[in-house]
Amino acid sequence: MDSGATRRRPAAVLALLTVAALLVLAAPAQARAAEATRCEGRKVRTYPFATGTLYVYRQRGYVCAVTVPRHPGAGQRMKVSVQAYRAKPVRDQGVYSRRAGPVTVHAGQRCVWVRGQVGGGSVSKGWILC
Known part of the structure; x- marks a missing residue:
């Protein structure tokens, strides 16, 4: 067996394992970012308020909104x-x-007209995206 081929094989395996590890580490961050909104389209407005943020997205005539708490984790009225x-x-x-x-x-x-509420804090915006 060629000694050059023997040295290249572990290097190729190591490179493949490194790429796989990077993909595994990057996937959760991408999933968390997508999970935060789950709205399609482009973000057109962001309305922060005392206890959270209201995000508004638009795509092909559809408008989507999500309210996200400032401190996620504990169940709270939203x-x-x-x-x-x-x-x-x-x-x-x-x-x-x-x-x-x-x-x-x-x-x-x-x-x-969009509205968002988390706990005692809320935001209500008049007619927008006209």
Whole structure:
């Protein structure tokens, strides 16, 4: 057997293991970032308030919103709501540990009203994205 081939084989295995380890370490961070919102589209507004943040996304006429607490982990009362102009609001509320939502409405070119609440803190924005 060629001694050059014998030396190259462990180096190739080591390189493959290194790449695999990096992928395993990077995957949880990407999953946590995607898990924080789960809304599709691009972020168009961020509304921080005392106890959390309301994120608003838009894609092809749809508007999606998520409320995320400032201190996730403990179950707390949360709410998120999106209402297209002249339509009923779509809500998600309950006791959550990581987020309320996502809630999505088809707004087309209409304005939307978004609300978010975590515990005693809340935010309510008038007609936006007009």
